[in-house]
Amino acid sequence: MDVHLIDGTYELFRYFYALPSARDLEGREVGAVRGVIGSVLGLINRGATHVGVATDHVIESFRNRMWRGYKTGAGVDPDLLSQFGLLEEALTALGVVVWAMVEEEADDALAAAARIAGDDPAVQKVLICTPDKDLAQCVRGTRVVQWHRRTNKIVDEAGVVAKFGVRPVSIPDYLALVGDSADGYPGLTGWGAKSAAAVLAKFEHLEAIPDDPSTWHVNAANSGTLARTLARDRKLVMLFRELATLRADLPLFDLVEALRWTGPTPAFREFATRFDAAVVGQDKRGR
Numbered sequence: 001m002d003v004h005l006i007d008g009t010y011e012l013f014r015y016f017y018a019l020p021s022a023r024d025l026e027g028r029e030v031g032a033v034r035g036v037i038g039s040v041l042g043l044i045n046r047g048a049t050h051v052g053v054a055t056d057h058v059i060e061s062f063r064n065r066m067w068r069g070y071k072t073g074a075g076v077d078p079d080l081l082s083q084f085g086l087l088e089e090a091l092t093a094l095g096v097v098v099w100a101m102v103e104e105e106a107d108d109a110l111a112a113a114a115r116i117a118g119d120d121p122a123v124q125k126v127l128i129c130t131p132d133k134d135l136a137q138c139v140r141g142t143r144v145v146q147w148h149r150r151t152n153k154i155v156d157e158a159g160v161v162a163k164f165g166v167r168p169v170s171i172p173d174y175l176a177l178v179g180d181s182a183d184g185y186p187g188l189t190g191w192g193a194k195s196a197a198a199v200l201a202k203f204e205h206l207e208a209i210p211d212d213p214s215t216w217h218v219n220a221a222n223s224g225t226l227a228r229t230l231a232r233d234r235k236l237v238m239l240f241r242e243l244a245t246l247r248a249d250l251p252l253f254d255l256v257e258a259l260r261w262t263g264p265t266p267a268f269r270e271f272a273t274r275f276d277a278a279v280v281g282q283d284k285r286g287r
Contacts, residue, residue: 003117003256004048004147007130008055008098009106011036012087014150016080022278029079033087034275039149040096050117050259052252053091054109055084057100061108063183063243070243071184090275093268097259104247111138111246113253118144120256127154133180134246136160137171165197166204173206176240185240190229195220206230206237 015035022031044051059073073081091098099109110128117126118140127147128135135146139160146155160168177196179187198220203209210216213227220226230237253259 001050001123001256002048002125002127003050003052003113003123003259004043005110005113005117005126005128006040006043006051006053007106007110007128007132007135008036008053008087008091009084010130010132011039012055012083013080015039016077016083021079021281022275023281024274024278028086029082030086030275030278031280032080033083033090034278036087037090037094037271037275040091040094044261049261050256051261052097052099052113052259054099054101054106054113055088056106057084057088057102061101061105062103063105066239067185067243069184069186071182090268090271093265093271095261095264095268097253099252104250107132107134108247108250109252110135111248112250114138114144115248116253117256117259123256133164133171134175134183134244136164137168137244137246138248139168165193166200170200170204172241172244172246173200173204175244176206176237179240180244183243185243187240188229188233188237190222190225195222195226199226206234206241 012032016032019031019035021029022034024030040051040053059071059076064070064072088098088100099113101109110130114126114128115138117123126144128138128145129147129149131146131148136155139145139155139157142156148155155163157168160171164171164174166174174196177187177191178193179185198218199209199216202216202218209230211227211231213223216223
């Protein structure tokens with residue numbers, strides 16, 4: 001069997017900006033949820049049997065207590081924020097397993113689900129349906145992969161190395177050095193994608209990088225400056241790595257069979273009627 005793990009938060013954002021506004025008969029925005037539901041149903045109709053969707057029930061998580069600049073819900077369009085709960089309700093009514101995250105993030109749930117499913121010998125392939133670079137750390141060989149559904153691109157372990165220059169196990173270290181603007185932490189001054197990849201391709205993890213750059217023997221420009229920055233900010237970069245490390249130990253489910261889709265619940269009829277009756281209006285650029 002194949003297991004499909006969907007980043008519901010990413011999908012909700014994607015459809016909110018890709019589709020025109022659609023409001024139900026009570027005037028509430030439902031266009032993005034309608035888009036995600038149609039996408040998940042399309043996946044099921046094409047043969048997906050075991051499906052789980054992770055969402056950020058709230059934008060903030062435990063990481064906001066670790067780093068003040070970590071991403072929040074500030075600036076998110078109210079019409080988008082209002083659909084988070086609706087998405088979870090509609091997916092549950094559809095009969096799909098939903099992990100609505102509060103203390104942790106949707107990415108943590110995807111990582112944990114990928115670990116559990118990947119450890120099951122009955123599973124042939126785990127497809128983590130998101131382009132989020134954080135999830136690259138969960139890729140294992142050709143069995144646990146990322147699937148960029150919008151471009152229909154599969155990224156296995158060789159694909160991670162080709163894109164980042166490091167193996168999946170080093171992705172949190174890589175992100176700690178280069179930073180992640182989407183999540184709100186800056187990385188270390190002077191460290192870019194090429195230098196981080198060159199050093200981590202040899203040493204794999206931050207704590208293994210020697211203080212003396214003459215022992216690195218890697219193709220990294222200004223290695224002396226990089227070494228001084230790393231030595232000065234080791235405590236900070238270790239914090240960034242902790243922010244980047246997904247919590248794959250969450251006990252989401254015991255058996256992969258719990259993800260099997262067996263059809264919609266009776267409650268889904270009401271959602272389908274509501275979405276079908278929605279009035280489509282202008283797109284997000286006001287056209």
